[in-house]
Amino acid sequence: MRLSRILTAGACLLAGAAARAAAQEVAGTVVETRTGKVLDGVRVTVEGTGAFVRTDSRGRFRLTNLSGTTVTVTAARIGYRPRTLQLRVGETAARIELAEQAINLGEIVVTGTAGGQEKRTLGNSVSTVRAADMQELAPAPDIANLINGRAPGVVVIPGTGQVGAGPRVRIRGRNSFSLSDQPLIYVDGVRVVNDVATGIVVQAFGSGVVSRLNDIDPNMIDRIEVIKGPSAATLYGTEASNGVVQIFTKRGQAGDKPKISLSVRQGGSWFMNPEGRIRQPVGMVNGKLVAWDPVRQEDSLFKLRKVDRPLFTTGYGMGYGVNIAGGSGAFRYFAGSSFDRDDGIEPTNNQRKFTANLNVDVTPGETYDIKATLGIVKSKLNQAFEAGAGGVWFSTIFGDPAQVNTPTRGFIFGPPEFQWGSRQASQNIDRYTASVTIDHRPRPWFSQRLTVGQDQTDEASLQLNRFLKPEWVQFNPGVAAQGLKFDQRRSISYLTFDYGASVKLKLNQRIGSTSSVGAQYYRRRVDVVNAQGNQFPAPGLETIAATAQTFGFDDFVANSTLGVFAQQQFSVQDKLYVTGAVRIDNNSAFGANFDLVAYPKVSASYVVAEGLAGTVNALKLRAAYGQSGQQPQSFAAIRSYQPVTGGDGGPAVIPQFVGNPDLAPERATELEAGFEGGFLDDRIATDFSVYYKKTRDAILEKQLAPSLGFPGTQFLNIGAIRNQGFEAQISANPLQHRRLSIRADVNLSYNENKVLNLGPGVDSLGPLGPKVGYPVDAIFRKKVISATYDPATKKAINVLCAGGPDGKTGVPCSTSAAGGVYLGVWDPKWEGSFSTTVTLLGRLRLYGLVDVKLGNRHFDNNLRALCQVFLRCDENFNPQNYDILKIAELQSNNVAQSWVVNKASFAKLREISASYSFPRRIAAWLGGQDAALTVAGRNLHTWTGWTGIDPEAYFVTQLFTRLEQDGTPQLASFMATFNITF
Secondary structure, X not given: OHHHHHHHHHHHHHHHHHHHHHHOOEEEEEEEOOOOOEOOOOEEEEOOOOOEEEOOOOOEEEEOOOOOOEEEEEEEOOOEOOEEEEEEXXXXXXXXXXXXXXXXXXXXXXXXXXOOEEHHHOOOOEEEEOHHHHHHHOOOOOHHHHHOOOOOOEEEEOEXXXXXXXXXXXXXXXXXXXXXXXXXXXXXXXXXXXXXXXXXXXXOOOOOOEOHHHHOOHHHEXXXXXXXXXXXXXXXXXXXXXXXXXXXXXXXXXXOOOEEEEEEEEEEEEOOOHHHHOOOOEEEEOOEEEEOXXXXXXXXXXXXXXXXXXXXXXXXXXXXXXXXXXXXXXXXXXXXXXXXXXXXXOOOOEEEEEEEEEEXXXXXXOOEEEEEEEEEEEEEEEEOOOOXXXXXXXXXXXXXXXXXXXXXXXXXXXXXXXXXXXXXXXXXXXXXXXXXXXXEEEEOOEEEEEEEEEEEEEEEEEEEEOOOOHHXXXXXXXXXXXXXXXXXXXXXXXXXXXXXXXXXXXXXXXXXXXXXXXXXXXXXXXXXXXXXXXXXXXXXXXXXXXXXXXXXXEEEEEEEEEEEEEEEEEEEOOOEEEEEEEEEEEEOOOOOOOOOEEEEEEEEEEEEEOOOOOOEEEEEEEEEEXXXXXXXXXXXXXXXEEEEEOOOOOEEEEEEEOOOOOOOOEEEEEEEEEEEEEEOOOOEEEXXXXXXXXXXXXXXXXXXXXXXXXXXXXXXXXXXXXXXXXXXXXXXXXXXXXXXXXXXXXXXXXXXXXXXXXXXXXXXXXXXXXXXXXXXOEEEEOOEEEEEEEOOOOEEEEEEEEEOOOOOEEEOOOOOOOOOEEEEEOOXXXXXXXXXXXXXXOOEEEEEEEEEEEOOXXXXXXXXXHHHHOOOOHHHHOHHHOOHHHHHHHOOOOOOOHHHEEEOOEEEEEEEEEEEEOOHHHHHHOOOOEEEEEEEEEOOOEEEOOOOOOOOEOOOOOOOOOEEOOOOXXXXXXXXXXEEEO
16 A cells, blocks of 8 residues: 555656656647648747747657746747747647748759859859659659749750650750750769650651660658759860759668658550541542541450450559658668559550659768668560651551451551560660768868769560561561561769869958869779660560570770869858859860860859848849850761771771761850849749850861771861850748638740851751751751642642742742742740649649740641652642642642641640648548548640641650651550648
């Protein structure tokens, strides 16, 4: 009994102590005003004491050892307006809402220097895409869709809608006649492969469709920073004239326990309105002109169970993801993985992909940070043939109504089941990206950073043409019916060594100084092994060893860049920042007589206002001048010889390429100016830039005289190109309330370019090639300006094309006097987007984005081939019903082509979504803490005057021409994603 009284008294004392402790603390959560999203890393300070804590990954905070009945706390985080309020001591469910600042001048961006730089110090524009936030709002299937429409001046050009395909990405216009137009790509500080149009040539004419950019899972990304031009990319040196895309993956945050997130997605994609978009071939059948509708025909046969599937089906898509993040102040981690399965609209197009990421941050002491990153991608992609490579698209678009009742069912070159079953293209990927970054701060004024990493990609691209079934031999007879197999293995290794150091000093009360130096070494090596076998002796065999004829080939290409830079920045009262820098590079592709290249940079920024209330809340003016370059192709400078069999049957060599020991990099120089501002109590944010860019020493090919003994051409630095334009970004939050908030974003950019020089005494590179004074991607084609219709022959007669010195005189189209008429440009001059987000009750978010591209033309080769090659257009049979100028060009045997170079401007409903965050009691019922459901649609409508199927379709390998021919359009889709956090 005595022991029981003692235990009871002890329990009462402990309970009383716990109650007093609770009464002396304040706890709660910090969230974003507009969306209700929890905010980590918020500093919550008790006024008058200096005591503070930071919110954890769940947005929670706890202040202890407080006195009195109330306390005044201030919550602050970079990018949000600080908020001060009174809380009752003992409250454990406080909710603090922070509103976003329109302009975050304190944001740290990566620029090539140690530790990065605050945005306030930069004289150039850097666009940031908040990937993690956008994936919650409208999940994108890949990085290309994530960037598209969200960074002004960045044009994403898809090419094809096949599952697993990737786009070309162009930043601030065209900078070269012959070299790559793709920006550099970095992942967590490591340069990675940026190849496009890889894999089997499923589009013909040398064009694959796979982009390495889309290997990366967008759900693993925290943010993307786009450095747009030479004025910003100087410190990245050679290869950076096309811009730089920096990708930063998610990292762990300190918390009292791990945060586990699970996601599931399900949905489908389809070819919207195929009957209304595919031009129906026509032909004479039993004396009548008949149009053929292949989509309706196959749908009917499928319903009658005469074929196994419709022509196009809805492609099923699904994915599962899991990640865990957490840690303490000294050790933080993020580990995530995902599995995705996506099917296209054809049975031969599907992808299975596994992605894993592991990021570890270690802080062993106050002066060290170590960041380690590992990303793994394993993918199996099956591809359909299209765009000149045959396949269902070719057979459908150019079909023959007169053959409907034959085994082809109207499909040229064979019915769909033959196209799908006779051959398959595929690409397997094994890829890892690993890096370690050490940040060292031995003194308050000195910091240094070392990044070492490797991106290793192993591609296996295969094409299998099967030994044909007896009933299929009629569609591809002869030796081709025995099949073949082609296997290409590419191993691409990218090594990065990057060191930077900065010394930051306060020279006096007003002036600060930051001095930075650095050195980088990049090495890219591509090893290629090809094998091919022709003619299987029997069906069912699928190995090269089983073929009658075998061939092999192997090679490698290596390129290295070594560069150093120095930068000096002065600041005056933390308002005016003046920066000067120079980078010096050497590259293994430079000619033997060209050693080093120097790229200078000067920039200034001035913070007019910051953190103010009222009309002008923040305003920064900026200007920058800088240079960067692009190295020649790996062997363009080297004289080489080709191995052959000699006259005696032994090995010998003959001249192959003459080379050029003086070959230098192309050099781009850019001047940029602009401003960033926040207005009307941070309800409006603006970012505006104008730029003028000139590329000199542009590489062109010169035809060699036969007397030199070397065939072909020689690369020379003789061209010059000018780009100029502007970029504008406006974000408005006209209404910010817990019950209802509205946000609108507008991006708009304009670019025009001009050829300034093509070499001494050269004004053009042929009748259809680049011309001085015109854009690099100018379109020149012969154009009929007068003709007469002859009813007796149904032909155009007296046909004259534009020609003569003024380009307006009528001349015979077949003569050289009929030069090409300037019709426009291939890529959009105007690019923009409009998006809006409506948030209701802090839980339901409705979002939509319209993507706009204007001012360009494409080549409609579907129209040309159908009418001019296969003669299956109504214009072929009833020319009297059409414009005689169009008929004259159609009948010109492909001499005049202006009739198929048509306007390709469009506006596309690119994204819509509805996202609902469930109340926590519902998430708790499911065993979690937070849960959300998002339904997102893509490519649901296109407003365009384009004559073809899709204004975004073209051969992905094409640098300049945009030609649509029987390719997969961008597919419409709906996808539902459920996320739950534990």
